[in-house]
Amino acid sequence: MLNAMFTKKDIGGIVKLFEKNYGELKPFLNFNNAFQLLIAVVLSAQCTDKRVNIITADLFKRYIKPSDLAKKDLKDFEEEIKTCGMYHNKAKNLIEASKILTENFDNEVPKDFDSLVSLPGVGRKSANVILGTYFNEERFPVDTHVLRVANRIGLVNRKTPEKTEDDLTAIIPPNLWMKMHRWLIYHGRTYCTAKNPKCADCFLKGYCLYYKSKNL
Ligand code: SF4
Numbered sequence: 231m232l233n234a235m236f237t238k239k240d241i242g243g244i245v246k247l248f249e250k251n252y253g254e255l256k257p258f259l260n261f262n263n264a265f266q267l268l269i270a271v272v273l274s275a276q277c278t279d280k281r282v283n284i285i286t287a288d289l290f291k292r293y294i295k296p297s298d299l300a301k302k303d304l305k306d307f308e309e310e311i312k313t314c315g316m317y318h319n320k321a322k323n324l325i326e327a328s329k330i331l332t333e334n335f336d337n338e339v340p341k342d343f344d345s346l347v348s349l350p351g352v353g354r355k356s357a358n359v360i361l362g363t364y365f366n367e368e369r370f371p372v373d374t375h376v377l378r379v380a381n382r383i384g385l386v387n388r389k390t391p392e393k394t395e396d397d398l399t400a401i402i403p404p405n406l407w408m409k410m411h412r413w414l415i416y417h418g419r420t421y422c423t424a425k426n427p428k429c430a431d432c433f434l435k436g437y438c439l440y441y442k443s444k445n446l
Pocket residue numbers: 382383421422423427428429430432433434435438439440441
C-alpha cells in the first residue's frame with residue numbers, strides 16, 4: 231500500500247532522481263551463466279560483492295555447470311571459498327545444491343521460484359535475484375540495504391524483507407523493480423549507509439522522511 235505521505239507524483243520524482251544520478255546499474259555480482267550467478271549469490275551472504283567477485287574470478291574457470299561442483303570434496307571446496315566467511319555452510323550448501331541440480335534439474339538452474347527456494351542456501355531474496363537478474367523476470371529482491379533505505383525514505387514502514395517486498399511491489403511499477411532494487415542497494419552503500427548516512431549531500435533529502443524527522 232502507498233505510504234500516505236507519498237503520492238504517485240512523489241514516487242515518480244524519486245525514480246527520476248535515481249535515474250538521473252545512477253542511471254542503468256549493472257548487476258553487482260559477476261557471472262557467465264545462471265549456475266555461476268547462483269554460486270555468487272550464495273557466497274554473497276554476509277560478504278561484500280567485491281570480495282565475492284575476487285573469489286569467483288578464479289572459481290568460475292573450474293565450475294561452469296552443476297555437475298562440475300557436485301562431486302567436489304567438501305574440504306577442498308571450503309579452501310577455495312574460505313575468504314568470504316561462513317564458508318563451511320556455503321560450501322556444504324553449494325555442493326548439495328549442485329547434486330540436486332545435476333540429478334533433478336538436468337544440470338540446469340530452474341527458472342522457477344519454488345524450485346529455487348527448495349535448494350539449500352537459496353532463500354527468497356536469492357531466488358528473486360536469480361530470476362530478476364538472469365531470467366529478466368520482474369522481481370524485487372529485498373536485502374539489508376533495500377530494507378533500510380526504503381524504510382528510511384519512508385516508501386514503506388515495515389520491519390521484515392517479506393513485508394517490505396510486498397509494499398514496494400505494490401507502489402512501484404513492475405518494470406522498475408530490478409532497477410529500484412539496484413538503486414536502493416547502491417544508495418545504501420554510498421549515501422544511506424547503516425551508520426552516519428550522508429543526508430546533507432543526499433539528492434533524495436527533499437523526499438526523505440528520515441531526513442525531515444531530523445531537520446524539523
Ligand atoms: S536523506 Fe539521509 S536517510 Fe534519507 S535517503 Fe538520503 S542518506 Fe538516506
